[in-house]
Each structure stands twice: as structure tokens, then as C-alpha cells.
Amino acid sequence: MTFRTYPALAGFYAADPRRRSSREVDLGLVWRQQIGFPTYRAAWVADTGEVYLVQHGPWSGGGQVSVIANVADRLTLMRQLAGWREQVGRHESLNWLHAKLGTTGQTTAGLLAGEAA
8 A cells, every 4th residue: 555745744734634624643752763763753633544654853854744554443543553652762663653553664764765745
């Protein structure tokens, strides 16, 4: 499955009006691959079911958004990500997040490479 990457949150919200008015579930502020690499904030958009990552700046490409999964409802999301609070911020926590969501992490690699929608 291919997910979209956006250069900034403004573009992400503009691409689908449901995102602007939807409730979001915060999924942690510091998801990381390795120390010294960019970190990400994760969230779930209720009205679209999208789980997205926002890359923190000032890294090259900071602020970019990548949709990494679709999860139909909050209960399913919480079941899939049970224990996320204990993982966020840890070394390779981003791998854990992708594994729980059944994604490959290719979208994160795209963020690091500066790809955009």
C-alpha cells in the first residue's frame, strides 16, 4: 500500500477537508529510529482513519508529513498500539510503531530522502 507524503501540515490538512475538523488522537511526540536521526510526532485522524507522522525540524525536511497507515476506528487503533507509551522515545521505537501498524517504514525513509507529494 502506498501512502502520501506532504511537505508540511498545512498541505496535509488542505488535501482533505475532513482532516481539519476531525478529532485526532495523539500517539506520542518523539518516535525515533536512532539517536542522531530525525524524530517524529504521530497522530491518528478519526474522520479519515489515517495514522500520520510529522518530522520534527530543523532536520532537512522538518515539518514533512507522511501518512503511514489507515486504521478504521479508535478501539482497533488502541488494540494495535497497546503499550505505545512505553515505546515512544526509545531507540528504534519507530520500528516498533511500523511493526504494530503492519507497515514497512518506507514512508519514513521517504521523509529522510526529502520526498514529497
